[in-house]
Amino acid sequence: MDVVNIFLTSELGESLDDFVHDHRRFTFDRLGPEGPRRLVEGPMWAFVDWVMPDLAGLEMCRRLRADPRTADAHVTMVLDEDDAEDRRRALRAGADDYLVGPLTRTAVLDRVLALQSRGSERHATQKFELGALVIDMAALQARWNEVPIGLRPNEFRLLRFLAENPNRVLTREDLIAGxxxxxxxxxxxxxDVWIGRLRRAIKAAGGGNPLRTVRSLGYVFDLG
Amino acid sequence: MDVVNIFLTSELGESLDDFVHDHRRFTFDRLGPEGPRRLVEGPMWAFVDWVMPDLAGLEMCRRLRADPRTADAHVTMVLDEDDAEDRRRALRAGADDYLVGPLTRTAVLDRVLALQSRGSERHATQKFELGALVIDMAALQARWNEVPIGLRPNEFRLLRFLAENPNRVLTREDLIAGxxxxxxxxxxxxxDVWIGRLRRAIKAAGGGNPLRTVRSLGYVFDLG
DNA sequence: AAAAGCAGTCACAAACGCGTCACACGCCTG
DNA sequence: CAGGCGTGTGACGCGTTTGTGACTGCTTTT
Incomplete structure (x- = not known):
């Protein structure tokens, strides 16, 4: 299940903690002057106050748009009053939407739930996670506990195929065909040589050995 | 001097001919169902009616955004009435701005002149910041730590496309299409030659090498 | 215990993929 | 029209990847 990440510029985040606790699908974080602190996966929403302590809200909007990590987040600006000129500027700065009045808990939740139910199409980056191993199909890169594994093209393909069929013995024939x-x-x-090279590469990245040999049959990717 | 290219979905284009004649900085063209007829250089604006003869205006918006030729055009949607829901849909479909009421000659010119004079306040897709690299779409210039990178047109487009899809392997086919x-x-x-030339240009400006080769697959813009 | 079967590893040659160069062509400018 | 610039392409050379045979050590079979 996708997690919905919400960034806020106000103190409201803390008052939403209980809600988060009840609904594990949500994540709240407060926006610092530099933008989001964490790199997150899944749909993102940002609520930006018109006035912020260290930074104008408009500038924050632009930074969110300029930062590729948050470029496709849904940004809602929070205006003090319903001024047409402010609205225009907010949209121009990259906001998707605006909200008039103080940023309250119900206002945030209503907005997020409403937008979410409208099933926004998001590019789902394919990404496997098998324990410590993460296979990022977009970047064509594998990591063990965030440590990148230096894989050659054939090794990457092999790992991918094994990881797609975990806990299942694959014969050498299967692997060649796969x-x-x-x-x-x-x-x-x-x-055998492929497997050996793949094991060595994983070990070089500090990883374990998820590849088990099944004598006279083939190999398995062991899960858990 | 830059020419400003304006695309319209209504019949208004013809009635603007005299204006174009007097101000050679402007170019008008009518949007057909497939998008702009001509490939143009320089800043572009598109005005898209909410309803169109052959195509819904929203769909046209999406196509303009999807087409690399017009992806960075400034798109203004023309709404029949000031409905909050329509506004939201327009923005989500890729519009930068909206305009309520019929598309008149003065409305178009006012909007274009206003946006143009407001040089700094452009839509966010006009400026990327990826670490030391800044891509300024308005000025059609890239900088590495404020040092301008001398890029030829094709190299600039290549860098832009790569930077728009960071941490994602783009095949040579993708890049050609992009x-x-x-x-x-x-x-x-x-x-390969494009990449080589782009790398050399970045290095000449004292920059690093954010372009990683993925053997037998393509290239990635590496972020962080 | 000997023999056969099987898997891990190494070294190496061939194939492959990429970076680079020089050149030709088209376009615009003076 | 000459010259410069931007750009696509063929060709060359180098480093990397990869399939294979051989050797070794362990396990199972007889």
Missing amino acids: LGKREPPIDERTV | LGKREPPIDERTV
């Missing part, structure tokens, strides 16, 4: 190698027919013993 | 090159079909190996 990597789309047809021509010329690959010697099955070559798979 | 730069809107169709005719004649570009040899994929040409992309």
Whole structure:
């Protein structure tokens, strides 16, 4: 299930903690002058006050838009009063929406729930997570506990295929076919070398050995 | 001097011909169902009616955003009445701005002149900041730690497209398509030369190398 | 205990992919 | 029209990747 991340510029975040506790799908964080503190996954909403302690709200809006981490967040500006000129400026600065009046708990939740129910289409970046191992299909990169694993193209494909069929013995034939190698027919013993290289790469990144050998049959990606 | 290109969905274009004649800085063209007819250089504005003969205005908005030729145009939607829900939909479909009421000659000119004079307050997609790298779409210039990078047009477009999809492997095919090159079909190996030239230009400005090669797949703009 | 079967590892040659250069073509400018 | 600039392409060379055979050590079978 996707987690919804909400960033706020006001103190309201703390008063929402109980709500977060009850609804684990939500995450709240307060926006500092530099933008979001954490890098998050999933849908994001930002609520930006027109006036902020260290920074004008408009400038914050622009920074959120300029920062690729938050470029596609839904930004709602909070205006003091319903002034047409302010509204225009907010939209121009990159806000998607605005909200008039003080930032209250119900106002935030209403807005988020309303927008969420409207099923916004988001580009779902494919990403596997198998314990400490994360396979990022967009960046074509694998990490073990956030440590990048230096994989060669074939090794990456192999790891991906194994991770897609966890807890299942894959024969050498399966693996060769799974990597789309047809021509010329690959010697099955070559798979052993692939596995060896993949294991070494994972170990070099400080990882364990999720690849178990099943004698006379093949290999398994062990989950848990 | 830059020419300002304006696209319209209504018949208004013809009645603006005299104005164009007097002010050679402006170019008007009517938007067909497929998007702009001509490929133009320089700042672009598009005015899209809420209702269009062959296509819903919202769909046109999305197409303008999706088409790399017009992705950074300033899109203003023309609403029939000031409905909050319509406004929201327009903005979500990619519009930068909206305008209530019929599309008249003065309304168009006012809007364009107002936005143009307001140079600094542009939509956020006009300025990226990725660490030391800043891409200023308005000035069509990139800087590394404030040092301008001498980029040729194609290199600028390439950098822009890469920076818009950070941490994501883009195949040579993606890049060719992303730069809107169709005719004649570009040899994929040409992309290597583009990348090489772009890297050299960045290095010449004292910059690092944010462009990572992913062997046998493509290139990534590395963020952080 | 010997023999056969199986997997891990190494070294190496061939193939592959990429960076780079020089050149040709088209375009605009003076 | 000459010259400069931007750009696409073929060609060359280098480093990396990868499939394979050989050797080794462990396990199972006879």
